Amino acid sequence: MTARATRQPGLRQHGSADDHVAFVDLRAQTRALQPALTAAMEAVLRRGDFVLGEDVAGFEREFAAYCGVDQAVGVDSGLSALELALRAAGIGPGDEVITQANTFIATVSAIQAVGARPVLADCDPQGAVDPAAVAARISPRTRAIIPVHLFGRIGDMEAILALAAEHGLVVIEDACQAHGAVWRGRRAGSFGLAAAFSFYPAKNLGAFGDGGMLVTSSPELAGTARLIRNYGQRVKYEHEAMPLNRRLDTLQAAVLRVKLPQLDSWNDRRRQLADRYRERLADLPINLPPAEDGRRHVYHLFVIGVDGRDPLRAGLAAAGIETGIHYPIPLHRQPVLASLGYADGSFPLTERLAARSLSLPMYPELPVDQLDRVAAAVRDWVTSQAG
Numbered sequence: 253m254t255a256r257a258t259r260q261p262g263l264r265q266h267g268s269a270d271d272h273v274a275f276v277d278l279r280a281q282t283r284a285l286q287p288a289l290t291a292a293m294e295a296v297l298r299r300g301d302f303v304l305g306e307d308v309a310g311f312e313r314e315f316a317a318y319c320g321v322d323q324a325v326g327v328d329s330g331l332s333a334l335e336l337a338l339r340a341a342g343i344g345p346g347d348e349v350i351t352q353a354n355t356f357i358a359t360v361s362a363i364q365a366v367g368a369r370p371v372l373a374d375c376d377p378q379g380a381v382d383p384a385a386v387a388a389r390i391s392p393r394t395r396a397i398i399p400v401h402l403f404g405r406i407g408d409m410e411a412i413l414a415l416a417a418e419h420g421l422v423v424i425e426d427a428c429q430a431h432g433a434v435w436r437g438r439r440a441g442s443f444g445l446a447a448a449f450s451f452y453p454a455k456n457l458g459a460f461g462d463g464g465m466l467v468t469s470s471p472e473l474a475g476t477a478r479l480i481r482n483y484g485q486r487v488k489y490e491h492e493a494m495p496l497n498r499r500l501d502t503l504q505a506a507v508l509r510v511k512l513p514q515l516d517s518w519n520d521r522r523r524q525l526a527d528r529y530r531e532r533l534a535d536l537p538i539n540l541p542p543a544e545d546g547r548r549h550v551y552h553l554f555v556i557g558v559d560g561r562d563p564l565r566a567g568l569a570a571a572g573i574e575t576g577i578h579y580p581i582p583l584h585r586q587p588v589l590a591s592l593g594y595a596d597g598s599f600p601l602t603e604r605l606a607a608r609s610l611s612l613p614m615y616p617e618l619p620v621d622q623l624d625r626v627a628a629a630v631r632d633w634v635t636s637q638a639g
Contacts (some may be wrong), residue, residue, distance in 0.1 A: 264369040267269055272572045273576075273623070273625060275575060275611070275613050278454065281615075281616070285511065285514070288510045289493065289507060291450065292510050293506055293508040295307075295504050302501065306502070308500055310505070311357055311500075312326050312465070312600045314512055315512065317639075318432075318439070319439050319442055320439050321442040321447075321467045322468070323352075323439060323467065323470070323475075324465050324466065324474075325478050325481065326464075326465055327464065327481050328462055328463060328497075328498050329464040330452070330464040330499040331358040331361055331365075333448030333449060334363075335361075335365045335366060335467070336425060336496075337445075337448060337466050337486045338363065338368065338396065339366050339480055340480065341395075341396065341422050342477035343366055343368050343413055344367045345368065345395060347368040347395040348368065348371045348394045349363045349398060350372075350390065351373070351398040352373060352382075352398065352402070352602075353375065353582055354579070354582060354601075354602040354606070355400040357583060359376040360471050361399060363398070363606075366371050371389050372594060372598075373388070373599075374599040375402075375602055378541070380401075380405060380407075380408070381407040382601075383415060386399075390415070390421075392599055395413065396420055397412060397423050399412050399434055401426065401427050401430035402429060403551070404431075404456065404549050405432050405541070405547065405549040406430060406434070406547060406550050407441075409435060409443045409545065413443060413444075413566045422444070422462075423431065424441055425441060425444045425446070426447075426448055428455070428464075428615075429450075430521075432457075433547075433548060434547065434548035435546070435547050436547075439600060440463050442469075445468060446466055446468040446630065448466055449465060449467065449503065450463075450464050451465070453550065456518060456519060456522070456550055457511055457515050459507050461501075463500050463501070463505075463506060464500070465500070479541075480494050480498070481496065481497070482495070483497060508510055519550040521616040522552060525614060525623055526541065526543075526551045528620065528623055528627075529612065531541065532628075533627055535625060536630070538630075538634060539558070552614075553614060554612050555607070556610050557604075557605065557608040558608055560637060561607065564630070565610055568626070568629055573625070575611055575612060575613070578608075579606060584598055584599060591596070613626055
């Protein structure tokens with residue numbers, strides 16, 4: 253008997269065993285936009301401007317306007333956007349940069365790439381930046397704070413900006429999961445000196461490969477980032493700065509220009525799906541992301557917190573339902589970051605989230621009947637454990 257057909261304790265069968273529920277189905281979005289995507293890519297092929305071409309400049313203008321900032325610099329990944337923001341802000345060896353312990357490793361990788369030291373702080377119970385934890389980590393060497401808009405939800409930026417102003421620090425937003433998220437009328441990317449976005453294919457705004465964007469309202473910072481991303485040159489073969497290659501491909505920019513006008517409607521659909529998850533799961537003894545006034549979460553991920561996460565995940569997998577864990581190993585437990593010197597127990601909320609978080613299927617084209625099947629399967633398992 254295959255794993256998919258195996259019955260798990262506490263799970264009734266909803267739909268056939270072969271009725272697979274994908275965690276993310278990128279094909280559905282591509283099919284819907286196929287004619288426009290094909291036309292945009294064929295235009296690039298006709299022009300032949302594959303590196304820093306017409307669509308890169310156009311997408312930079314359009315994405316800057318969307319975020320409510322003056323400048324955008326297309327790069328090859330969210331990691332590169334963070335790295336270039338730090339470099340352009342003059343942060344390097346001997347400096348400390350505070351960020352969350354519950355983030356993807358790219359946040360810390362960018363800090364290390366410029367020679368600075370990452371300083372980790374615990375999160376709040378929802379996984380957002382905890383201003384009090386950040387404040388406790390500020391030292392004479394601190395130069396910057398990187399709050400992470402994890403899963404598509406903006407944290408308490410007012411408190412972070414106040415801390416930065418008090419101590420003379422730079423704020424660089426890691427908005428790689430928060431395209432279009434809003435807090436108190438402002439979009440992600442418009443709060444700090446700069447912000448980084450990722451266009452990895454599964455993001456709310458995804459390319460057909462890797463891509464990223466640095467956004468800022470500082471012409472000086474944008475100019476430095478543009479210089480660094482292109483081998484440190486304004487004039488070909490005249491290298492003025494660190495010679496890195498961090499450019500956004502023109503073909504990816506063409507794809508993203510087609511998708512950007514759809515982003516708000518896709519995010520609205522994600523919120524509708526999140527509301528339906530909450531409605532179906534509200535009375536269970538699990539943690540759900542809250543619906544909040546004054547904040548537009550864009551649900552890059554819909555993450556629940558549940559005791560016995562791993563058995564539940566195994567049961568859902570056996571029923572043909574894909575899930576994810578973001579993230580199973582906290583940064584301070586990663587072997588590559590052992591030199592930071594943090595012991596187990598240093599970040600209790602981060603560790604609790606790592607042990608209990610489960611990401612359920614979430615993408616704009618997710619069929620409602622599939623969502624209901626996921627919710628019913630979660631309900632079966634949780635109620636069976638309570639009994």
